[in-house]
Amino acid sequence: MLVVCKSSFSLEPLGLSIASQRKCRQTGPVIFSVILSICYLFVLLVSAVVLDEYAKTEGAWILSLVKREYSVGTVLECAIKCNIETAFTCRSFMYIEKDQECLTIPANGKIESVLRRTSTSLYEKKEYLMECVNGIGMDYRGTKSKTNSGKTCQRWASKYPHKPNMTPSTHPKADLESNFCRNPDGDSKGPWCYTTDPDIRWETCNVQNCSEECMHCSGKNYRGKISTTENGYTCQHWNAQKPHNHGYIPSALLEKYLEENYCRNPDGDPRPWCFTTSPSKRWDFCSIPRCTSEPPRVVEELTCATGDGSAYRGTIGVTASGKACQVWATQTPQQHNRTPDNYPCKGLELNYCRNPDHEKMPWCFTTDPETRWEYCKVPSCGDVPGPAPPPAEEDCYVGDGTDYRGMVTETISGKRCQSWSSMTPHSHNKTPQVFPKADLRRNLCRNPDGDRAPWCYTTDPSVRWEFCSVKRCPTIYPERLTAVIADCKVGNGGTYRGPTSMTMLGVTCQSWSAQSPHQHASFTPESHPDKGMESNNCRNPDNDVNGPWCYTTDRNQKWDYCQIPDCAGLTCGQPVTKPRRCFGRIVGGCVSKPHSWPWQISLRTNTGVHFCGGTLIAPQWVLTAVHCLESSKRPSAYMVVLGTHTEGANEPSKQERKLEKLILGPGETDIALLKLESPAIINDKVLPACLPEKDYVVPPGTECYVTGWGETQGTGGEGLLKETGFPVIENKVCNRPAYLNNRIKDHEMCAGNIEGGADSCQGDSGGPLVCHAQNTFVLQGVTSWGLGCANAMKPGVYVRVSKFTDWINSQIKMNS
Template sequence: FIHKLVLLSVPLSSLLVSAVVLDEYAKTEGAWILSLVKREYSVGTVLECAIKCNIETAFTCRSFMYIEKDQECLTIPANGKIESVLRRTSTSLYEKKEYLMECVNGIGMDYRGTKSKTNSGKTCQRWASKYPHKPKYALMTPSTHPKADLESNFCRNPDGDSKGPWCYTTDPDTRWETCNVQNCSEECMHCSGKNYRGKISTTENGYTCQHWNAQKPHNHGYIPSALLEKYLEENYCRNPDGDPRPWCFTTSPSKRWDFCSIPRCTSEPPRVVEELTCATGDGSAYRGTIGVTASGKACQVWATQTPQQHNRTPDNYPCKGLELNYCRNPDHEKMPWCFTTDPETRWEYCKVPSCGDVPGPDYAAPPPAEEDCYVGDGTDYRGMVTETISGKRCQSWSSMTPHSHNKTPQVFPKADLRRNLCRNPDGDRAPWCYTTDPSVRWEFCSAVTQQIVEYFMKALEEMFSVDWLSDCKVGNGGTYRGPTSMTMLGVTCQSWSAQSPHQHASFTPESHPDKGMESNNCRNPDNDVNGPWCYTTDRNQKWDYCQIPDSGLTCGQPVTKPRRCFGRIVGGCVSKPHSWPWQISLRTNSKRPSAYMVVLGTHTEGANEPSKQERKLEKLILGPGETDIALLKLESPAIINDKVLPACLPEKDYVVPPGTECYVTGWGETQGTGGEGLLKETGFPVIENKVCNRPAYLNNRIKDHEMCAGNIEGGADSCQGDSGGPLVCHAQNTFVLQGVTSWGLGCANAMKPGVYVRVSKFTDWINSQIKMNS
């Protein structure tokens, strides 16, 4: 027994050492820093690579990169604050946390941040330089203080000055000055607290904050796992929705949410590179002097409350350049805007020229959406996928949060880098995007190649033969045991037990006995999000992915992929036939259940297609408490096929995160936009109830069992005739029925999004009624 304990203590000790060492680093998947100065090592584990960085003598190692499949380790003196971070497949970047911190502990002798300006704004002189100032007593140099990190011109405190980090300046008249670096223990915020990461968890009125990952006492959509870039940790005050300052939901059932009292920092806020004549991305940095809207209305001065009352004031948004009546974007809208001096028009967007060669925002309909499959490497892919292969939400191409990059619409004007759509601007092997997960820089997307689509359709025609089903994957293919043994480029796989032409130790039948690696078949032993792979028999290509199709049909996954016309029923576009196979048409001549007829499998309102299925209604079950939802029991079951397929039901009480893309379909009122008689669709983002209940929106009309979705500027909406229709949201390559069209203030009006019954609040009722009436 004692002998067993001793044996067990060895791996446990190794795990503890690994955890302690690696905890010193921040990890980002899919990231790479191109550094001229580096050291390369061949090591078997990431822990060994971390140790190499910790004991590096050639330079100060601030980060390392590890490629597990190649067992390659590179230590470098740079990190993401010094050099640009690039994309690279299957590479993990590990950055030492101490070099990422931009605050000081005590007097800041351990400060390793990148601040390089003094209190008065003077630029720091490089520590190794002797001009314009010779170092103090010739002692403050990299050679005399090798552990003080004096390799650049960053503020440091090598001599233990009581006032904290300092530097010699490039001003000949000022030898040195202290730098104003925030204290790590100081609880303060810059601007509106968007980047506040402190630990205050009590509101200004004394309420304790509810944990962000909790749904009691208040149900909400600010889910940490879905909004990783918002840093919704524990129950700390945060500002995820552009409010004037951080807030939180409270633990009091009678107080849904409250602002937090957080003082402003005394150190200078992050500097914005001002754009004076044009706007990049959403125009957050625009500081020009345009003061009229796109329709020619004069803008209201931000500091006034006439004729429009509002809270977008210079005091509430101190870092947003709200001067006079100039167009600005203080709250993450899609472009600069302003309140207008027209009492009948609260606000409008402004037509600010776009920087670079790319045209400005399209004020008409967006380009038509194409198939969600691609040919070749997908350079010409123009589909509507906005999720990576592992289900992560894509970051907008014009955004620099959470990942800074240069793949912008201005740099790649012909790559169609709209919104956060998956694209391939740089000629990679497939469409991809940066993710909203701070720890995963980028991933390939879930769009599939045309070859797979054709293969899939052929398999359908062969009625799902056993041979086909055996050669498909579920999810990322971790359980795939099919016979494919060739990479996506047509190269034969090397046997997993072989060490030629490529040597490897991490992935063998012995190291992974339960992964089906007995031959040279494609497998996924490391749960790579991009799917099965193998080492290749090509001496110049160590490994590559394999082309394995996804398996089967399921709810929410139509055979005919929808166009996903996002952002334009009113202002929408005509759907592809049978791309929304859960859409039905309910017809009646009276209010008796037996007089109702349910029509399925049609695209036209006239319902004259051969695919049409008609079913009489046996029973109509109204929702509890006169809520705007009902169940229909058919006299006989519908036949499920490629034109009649249900959407998936959501998890109980699930609240869709804000910004999630959702779609409504219907044959309702189009107000002269065309497409009458054909099924139309439109897509728009979900709006959190907290925002939707603001006075300028729907002013506390939204109940917990309802949800909002729509474009704040109007232009697309469900309308009369669409009531009871589906609102489906796209996640994990599946459409989920999250809402039922209920009501709205007009159709497609600005600041008046549509209101839908929240289906997740009724899953227990739905299941119980199905059992009672089966």
């Protein structure tokens, strides 16, 4: 007989109960398979429609006193519970997949604080997150609570100062909670509210129309769909690299909302812009009108600064060195575009120190013609952490990592960490002021609240936080555990098929096919046939970023993670001795840990004098700069030294190699390949760096590192390998007139601090610029040139290696 699949979605992944599957099987295997497929497609369609109503954030949790708890099998069921909730207006729900636990709540991130909690996903109804109106706004559910004239709204349930006609009880479907602007009576002027002014009973609220294409301030938060520039050019898609290569990659800069080819402002320009589809026009501004509604208000800080000081509105008007600030509205002695007209909402009054463009602290242009700009000395709000402790000798953590002081800035899934002092994209209270002893510098992974490992908030708006890609320090295990320690995982352990079947707390795992002591439907050998779930071994069927796990045989603990060590080996870009990753400077001094940059080579004359750097990219191949080879094109004029920390190269680990061949880069580019007469011996002190993907452009703000024995200008550390780290600067920014004024070509890249102080210098030429990603250092640049060393607004320039990967590979193949 034919059975229509009308069962609930709770017991099986396809939405069929066991009983319904038994009935369906009576139709025969072929018909059953067809019906099952139809049911599966139906479930997918329903899931997509229902869940599209919600914005999902991984690792987020709202602590609400009012809530309803349900035990459900799928996230779709939880969404349906929220949609039909009768106890309150359900604005969001939280779902814990492994526990199959669903919590519906009346709050969302606009009403209550969002906390962090592992393995939990927060789903918020989009209609309650919108801060604009459709039509007359009867469906407006935002949080604006001030009227057109700036008066605060009275709570709808309150009877003072005005006795309302419309209350939560008289209009239960109008969402008259708190004092938010609403339109319960269909007023043609849109949302309104009773006011707290006894003389004015009610007023309309100025809420932007959802269909209105406009921007507030400089358009940093513009999310409209204009995709044509003011000069009529069509915008290039942000995820495209043709016709223009760029570093504004949507997947790496999720907080910038670089969608489709819509105009955006990811770099602090005066207004939104885009790269164009015209090869002759790299980028252009977009013509977007200013909104008539009230812009977001900044809680002004008058005597001190929090985070980067973007909210500082005090009256300090001198720089840290004592120079008077120039009035923002004037163009002498410094010409600039940081004017009150170009940067509204930034408080650019008189000559007061401000931070209109996301610098690291308030600054100003100076009245000294020789000094264009400087930072200001504005006091920090609250307790200020003392001097930062030195980095850990090894970039690993002990115990729960509360004392971890390493330099990792990336989560276990490869997401970039949000700065602790920043409130975007995630607002939080884990700040340097609240946790002064936790060393919450920059966006470094830390554990301020005693979690089980170092973590950070991420720059992905949909993932609130994650644990970091920092390893636990090795432990000396008894000999009887050697076999277990040899069992290891790669990455998050999605491919792990080892024999471990015990949680990190020593509890035996429940078999994946068993339903006792814990019932579960989401993760079984049938639902995930390719995940190796035949027994009770630890596995990672849902690609949990924290690694393999299992359901446990402890009735009081449904599931837990397993302690599976990472596999390690001598692979490119992964030094055995972890680098210090110092954000000091080569000019100014930061000595590297010996052999922590094992791909760094010293290019020398045949008499042994160091004059340039280079990077080992394969056992017999080194990458360097062409201008290092100007004195001679004969291989016999040079030699390469590997495996040393000192310029004197007296260590036993030293390897010397003569050159067999010099291969200059194509055209007039500053890149060259050196073939060694014999391959280097790869060990813990000599190791290649990894090459990047073809044409990959490093996103702006990425932390990268340069190393070398170059000029230190008398600041110490001479004769020892030194390092510095600084952010990549997108070519669009680097080519601004105040920076390098259109000198940077597509096959080059910029990196440095715009205030100066950290740079490569003479003697570092040809050496590596490596960037850290997924626990690996990738060679992204070859040190090429610069205007002086460590000068403000003059970052270093590097050959972009990703533009030459095809050339490198073809030359190695041709000359092997």
